[in-house]
Amino acid sequence: MRRKEKEAAEVTKDVKEVTNEGEKAVEHGETSSAEASATNGAQNGDLQVEPMELPPFEIITGDRIDPFVFKFQFKNVEYSSGRNKTILCYLVDRGNTMDGLLRGFLEDEHAGTHAEEAFFTQCLPHCDPATKCTVTWYVSSSPCSACTAKIAEVLKSRKNIKLSIFAARLFEWEEEEIQAGLKALHAAGCKLRVMKPLDFSYTWDTFVESDDQPLNLWEDCKENYEFYHEKLADILE
Structure with missing residues (x-):
């Protein structure tokens, strides 16, 4: 309670x-x-309300996240009121290639292509099958059922990609289709884990415009991590 x-x-x-x-x-x-x-x-007795128009859907990309946005979107509360978007921070290690380590973030707005799908079309559209890619995501919430299916498909077809997903929260984890999607991801070779308190600090230092200020973790961060960690373990067992 x-x-x-x-x-x-x-x-x-x-x-x-x-x-x-x-x-x-x-x-x-x-x-x-x-x-x-x-x-x-x-x-005048004639109420007229103009319909509100949402701006077009877009994927926001960048190098550093606003600190206030990070603190709100990545807060690992159980009931995520108002947190209706996904922020995906990524690291891509392509070994000894000239490209080196790629780093950045994606943020989805409104309804349309989600950040998880956009990563493969915008950040990693092509990857030499002979080159091993180690990809790490730190996401504000775990993928929806549609995204888990698409990610699993990519991992099955592109065996050179190894993906690890660290999620601040589990998205609608009580739904059967979400649980099935997470299991399918796990079976496809994706490493799934809930973000620990140290992961939040690492993400803050690596992806946020922090001005070298440390992240002050919220009071129940560890408690919420343990809650989600237990739920994910139950789903994947």
Whole structure:
């Protein structure tokens, strides 16, 4: 119950902050044109609400993650309210090739190609079958069922790729299709593990615009790791 209460308190805090910001904007006359239109329409007895349009889907790529984004998206809470995207940090070691070690991150937005699939099309579109590639992912949550199937397919067809996935959280781990997908990944040779507290610190130092400031881990980081570690072990046994 303690974890649920903390998550509920966190969500309530976020809602209050958004509400307060909205009230402040109204006090200073900073309402949007859509809000003004709706208000005028209501006063005239004809309420008109303009539909909200989401920007087009895109995959964001980069070298360093914003520290506030990292702390929110990678927090290993059990109930991940508002964390509806995936951030994938990657390391690719191609041995003694001239390319050396590749490092970066992918972030998916809205609905469409997920970061896991985009990695193989954008970061590793071609890989010499004769060259061994060791790929390591640090992801904000484990892959969905569709992504696990696609990843397993890649690993079966491209035997030279060895993939390790370290996940901050397990995505919908109670669903049977998710569990089946994780088992299929494991059977395809993918190393699956939940991120330990030290992994969060390593990811922070390697992929975040930290200005050399250390990561202060949240109070229940170790407890949440143990929870997810046990769940993953049960799924893969």
